Amino acid sequence: MRAAQLPGDHPIIPPPKIGVLLVNLGSPEAPTRDAVKAYLREFLSDRRVVELPPLLWQIILRGFVLNTRPATTAHAYRQIWTEAGSPLAAITAEQARGLSFGDTVIVDWAMRYGKPAIADRVKALKDAGCQRILIAPLYPQYSGATTATVNDRVFDVLKQMRWQPALRTLPPWHDDPAYIEALKVSVERQIAALSFVPDTIVASFHSMPVSTLEDGDPYHCQCQKTARLLGNALRRDLVVSFQSKLGRAKWLEPSTEETLARLGREGVKSVAVVTPGFAADNLETLEEIAIRGRETFVEAGGSDFAALECLNASTESMELMHLIIGRELEGWLPHS
Template identity: 60%
Template sequence: MIGVLLINLGTPDAPDAASVRRYLKEFLSDRRVVEIPQIIWQPILRGAVLTTRPAKSAEAYKLVWREDGSPLAAITRAQAMALKNAFGPGVLVDYAMRYGRPAIADGIAALMEKGCDRILLAPLYPQYCAATTATANDAAFTALAAMRAQPAIRTLPPYYADPVYIDALAASIREGLAALDFEPDALLASFHGMPERTRKLGDPYHDHCRETARLLEEALGRPIMTVFQSRFGRAKWLEPATDTTLAELPKRGVRSVALVCPGFSADCIETLEEIAIRGRETFLEAGGTAFAYIPCLNDSADGNEMLRVILARELAGWLPAT
């Protein structure tokens, strides 16, 4: 049997302060996420951060929470269900979260219990970053390190420039723009930010984001403004910042914008609350007249087909020849 484990970032179990605190403690304790010496960072985390931030974040989660739970978890679950029979008999597809539940270790164990002796780990991050792709693989390898009998493992490479991914994104954006009742003066691609220091240390994330935006420009035949969101802490982050840019654009004569988030495989608090809600407020309060957020690929037909193609490519040699 072959297993495919879709992996995404993670989410609290519920939109309340206690659940968010547990989630943030795990997330922000990851040394790939916060690269400050733990002897310095842990007192800050357990003090100011986990004392004040959970309640505020819980209110943000409440704004986007769905009947079937967190958007990120619900969409990733739907993606796994859509791919359930995509690779023929003998291939099981499941999903896991790097932080929170279902955990990666539990996902691997469940696939093995069902007879999977070969597993493709598929972190759903188009652009590689040590704080996302690498830490997902780290968690899997840590689980494997405790096993005497291990399955054969493959990992999904970043797909930031894959033509199948670019084509699916471009089609989604065209559809989103065609549905608007206005023509945006500017199209923005907002990627999750990272500290500038990570770029200097050799992380390719920034270059991957820029290349995705460049290829989207070519596919759409129109300029795209690349920005970076979700700054945290006092360190210098990748620029230009999404929130600052949205506040400045009306002053430069840009009165209407459409915004996409090509670095996210599924809509989540960073896209639905930070961009679609707070980003809209920032832009309109600064003098903008029209704002549109175009959703991620999510579990759309084009998005699921894109995942099927790139996953099937990595399964080559394991699947029976056709």
């Protein structure tokens, strides 16, 4: 029989929770023109992503980009789409499921553009009792167009809350020894499984406008440092390149497409491409590198080509994420 609650008694209040929100770039909801158009509209309207004068860019975006690019991009997505949906979203969800920091921590995930939206997941964590939340943008190298825009969106969400949770943000880990070791193990394991030994290893990073470097963004320097440290760990010289250029402005070079074509023309017969700027495989790795990159290299005279997987939810990836996220949770987690 349930005891009657006496005046002055208070119901048992569960202990506060701690939230961890993994955030990656985003994907359309489906590999269709309309879904891609909605995704690109949100993505390319971010002032952090495109830093042209807003009025000028909106004319270009709405008058040209959104009328031409969605069909091509939707075709590319259809080549990599899975039963679980977008590879990027599916892998990010798997990474979140694979992380555990005890009963007091709730690990969730979101996309900066598209769904699940940051606003929805931050609110869900708050409603679940999380009074402290660690935001983990899944970008090893920092850039205003990636890490900063995730944090911006989170701060915008908190502006709408009367009772805000305490907040921490995960710093970049481009030169963390544990990250370099995880990359080394992953690259060596995948190369050992190939039917050939690559003459050259290309480290391809997402490109950025040169103006971001000139304005003080550390992204380019952090990419170069990651490549140098990984090359040292592998005891091989890596060829660094940059992919996914958008628009006519000058972007970081050399481009990956031009690099693969040059290597093929110069007589290099076998190449492996690693993409250390991505925590999970996505359109840029699975279609741009694995499909179009292969075609470029072979047409230029190459023969053997391998697009190495990102760390994804591999054992080395989950150990790395547990380490770098656990480090940022120190002082919040209860003592065992």
